[in-house]
Amino acid sequence: MSDDHHTQRLAEPVPPAGRLEVQNPFDLKPIASVDTLDRRGVEAALATAHALFRERDAWLSAHERGAILHRTAAAMQRDADRLAALIAREGGKPLVDAQVEVARAIDGVHNCAEVLRSDGGREVPMTASAAAAGRLAFTTHEPIGPVVAISAFNHPLNLIVHQVGPAVAAGCPVVVKPAEDTPLSCFAFIDLLREAGLPAGWAQALVTDGPETAEVLATDPRVAFLSFIGSARVGWHLRSRLAPGTRCALEHGGAAPVLVDGDMDPADVVPALAKGGFYHAGQVCVSVQRVFAPRSLAEPLAQALAEAAAALRVDDPSLADTAVGPLIRPAEVDRIDDWVRTALSGRARLLAGGEPLGRTCYAPTVLFDPPADARVSRQEIFGPVICVYPYDDADSAIAAANDLPFAFQAAIFTHSLDFALHAAQRLDASAVMVNDHTAFRTDWMPFAGLRESGLGTGGIPYSFADMRTEKLIVFKS
The missing domain is CATH 3.40.309.10 (Aldehyde Dehydrogenase; Chain A, domain 2)
Structure with missing residues (x-):
């Protein structure tokens, strides 16, 4: 067992259910161990996320979220070599491609901040009807609520950026479960978000002790949006079990x-x-x-x-x-x-x-x-x-x-x-x-699996839009 031990990234840590060994997929040598969490850990993470979302006075402003994201990108640039080596070690991606993934992930975090400047509300015309006369109507956007992200192993940093970054930009508390084979890049990103000033409860990461616990995380009624990247078998099963009202995006694969x-x-x-x-x-x-x-x-x-x-x-x-x-x-x-x-x-x-x-x-x-x-x-x-x-x-x-x-x-x-x-x-x-x-x-173009290949549209601006709701406000003079 490696001496490099990682605990969960929760706002309020709970006792672990067990420990998972992370191996280098090339030589199968252990490189780290990670605490796993059972339903108590899932409950702690979701309770924190739900409480933050319900306390509107605690919401971070758009300019605060944007600044945190830009500082995160700067910290990633500082740590680029370490992050690329981590991707290669835990995921087996050749170093030259891991370096490209880090560069993309950094650009993606900047993209998450940039969408805050370009996607406002709209005026809804009220003058076209006598019944609506004397009114002014416009839309604003709000975070959809707690987001749960379940991720895949093949791009262990960039996929996390695609799922967590838009949630942070949208103002949603997010709980992310990385792939069991590649949790270390996810933990590194969450640590950098916190270093950049994001309060711990707004982005939490955990590894569950099994698929049943992961299903409990995804299907809890407090989850407003599920972002899933992985196999079609698991993705469609989770969609069938979602609580009423939970929205989702599924990214599977194809041939x-x-x-x-x-x-x-x-x-x-x-x-x-x-x-x-x-x-x-x-x-x-x-x-x-x-x-x-x-x-x-x-x-x-x-x-x-x-x-x-x-x-x-x-x-x-x-x-x-x-x-x-x-x-x-x-x-x-x-x-x-x-x-x-x-x-x-x-x-x-x-x-x-x-x-x-x-x-x-x-x-x-x-x-x-x-x-x-x-x-x-x-x-x-x-x-x-x-x-x-x-x-x-x-x-x-x-x-x-x-x-x-x-x-x-x-x-x-x-x-x-x-x-x-x-x-x-x-x-x-x-x-x-x-x-x-x-x-x-x-990472800003639409990326969508059709038929069994998925549901919804990925890409940072599209995920950002999915993680917000549009609210209409009507003033009568």
Whole structure:
């Protein structure tokens, strides 16, 4: 057991229910231990959040919240190297990508402060009706109430910023439960918020002693808004159990499709596909997974992608030149290998990878034309595997791309405006990238999973809007 021990970040600490060991996912060595909390801890956190929200005179003003957020971003910049190393150690993300995540998270905290300046109320016209004459009506915004955020492991700092930052900006007390695999980045962010002047009760963090306790946290009637990032199975279950009146946003995943036009040179497509598919070992909810290319181009494209995959260094994520790190748990290595081998027992051809590299890593893998009913074709693999499928006409490829219960982000590679517009209008997706990979995003753009991929719209300004209510005030003269 590591000597680095972390307690919960509650306003009023309670006795722990147990202790969780946090491991480095590359070498499986313990790096820290974290207290877990049972229902008593959940009750303490929610009671604090509820009491703060009900005491309106204790609400922080918008300018106070903005200043706290800007000071937090400055402290994150000061600690950027420490935060990047923490992401790499607990989450297995290669250091170069962890540094990018920290930079994004810092910018995201600034974004949380900036939305306070740009999203005011509105006048509701009263002069259009004789019955409304002599009145002035306008809207203002108020915090929706206590927010509970349940987060995922794959971006252990930036996802927390996306869930906690808008709540702070909106003036909502927030209780966040990070992923059990990666709680340390969350705790670090909460500590920096408090260092910047946020009173402890406005942002609390805890790790529960099991899924039942996490469900109690999410479904308590005092929760006004649930922000969930994680598996569809858990997310839809929690939504079905929410208390009446609780709003929510769910972000799950998909099996992102890419449609390549016949006018493309593989050399112009492969770098983006490799980045979008193998970044963070494919553990991204909009990672490139299914690539559709014309029959004449598909195999040369797949071979070039295989060469790019074979050239990636898979190693310790703390090393500067590591391109692909570990899966979050050894069980994920076994699952991915099983999916790949099952596809190979069908008609799929293995062009690169296809094997575990030790207990914790999986070789970047390219499969050519796996069966349409294989799990690699129909479910989110959440690993470093890209499948390439030949097509005879674009509309049949679009139909195959759409033939899943998921719809999130998609991509098109083409030099033809007509092809781009035709495909973009027909792909089932909330966002379509043209000549870029499916995993591109900025943190202020809408980010929405459709169908089983999620509910609501992420992105900092959109989460901020979700965490506020609009109040109409009418004056009669």
